[in-house]
Amino acid sequence: MRCKKGGMHMMINKDPIYQQLNRLLRQKISGDEYQVGDKFLTERMICEEYDVSRATANKSLSSLVSEGLLEFRKGVGTFIRSKPSVGKLLKLTSFTENARHAGYEAKSVVLRFERLKAKNIEAAISEKLQVGPEEDIYRIERLRKANDVPMILEHRYIVADYCPDLFEQSLKDSLYRLFTDKYDLNITGTDETISAVTITREEAELLEIEEGKAGFLVTSVGYIDEHIPLWWERTIHKPDAFEYRCQVRPNQAQQELKGHLIL
Known part of the structure; x- marks a missing residue:
């Protein structure tokens, strides 16, 4: 061509x-x-x-x-209809905020919501959240949409002590805003890993794409008050719907990584 x-x-x-x-x-x-x-x-x-x-x-x-x-x-x-989502990974913003800024309507479909003991989730996740086996954890799965187009499949675990009366209806909007406005939590940052992943059949059905395509996998831990874990999440981002751009400068200058951060 x-x-x-x-x-x-x-x-x-x-x-x-x-x-x-x-x-x-x-x-x-x-x-x-x-x-x-x-x-x-x-x-x-x-x-x-x-x-x-x-x-x-x-x-x-x-x-x-x-x-x-x-x-x-x-x-x-x-x-x-919309523009590919571009945001800053170094700035905490919600999917809802990013979607509205891009000119389309954000929507969350709750696929799973349950409260369980930490001993019943993966040990690696409990370790990341720094919780004991008898502490309560919310397990949440959501499909994030923009103008009714599936964009992100989210699997999230939240330490229940910090938002004890969380209920399913509240999960249909921005969790970031819920954390900061309702629970007055001081979210100070995330520790993230971004990699490529092959979309499974179940994920492909939810994201309405072909099985076997590559997508972005983002795993992260969100912190309050600098070092206290609040959530662990694993999100699958629909291929071709997001852009990540890295601006690299000499090491004495500030470096910036732009992309999309789902909260």
Whole structure:
């Protein structure tokens, strides 16, 4: 595939053409050229600008529609529905806040909510939370959506002592806001690990994607008052729905990692 730019042809890698085109179109959507609600490029315009076939342009547009980034309106055209989520991993913000900032509605579907003893969860998680076997833990599973498009599958364990009367209905909104506003907890940071993972069949069904695709796996521990663990979580981020960008500078200067942090 060749991308026309400034009268020159720019050769790109050997990935399938529609995947390369997806990345280029996603970059265009996430840039300043388009805002949520704007009309996007037509198939013909994409063919001319990126030197691809009409079938390839159609496949890429359909893929971006299924991701929730574009919306097709019959007889009118294709429009920007949302932008890929970009935030700062070094700044604690909620999925709800990030989604609304990007111009779409956040929603949480509670898949599981139970209160159990720490002795009944994985020992590694209990160790991360620094709890004894008889302490109470909330186990929560949620599917996070933006404009009803599944984005993140969340598995979270919370130390119950810090929010003793937590109930299922409250889990449908931002937990970060619940922690800070209702329980007056001083959330001071997280310890996170980000890696690639292959999406399982169960995860794929919930995220409405094909089984076996790669996604982002984020595992983290959230702390209050600098060093006290409040939660442990494991989140699967839908592939192609998020961007992570790292700006690296000389070691004497501040470094910044941008991405999406789910709370």
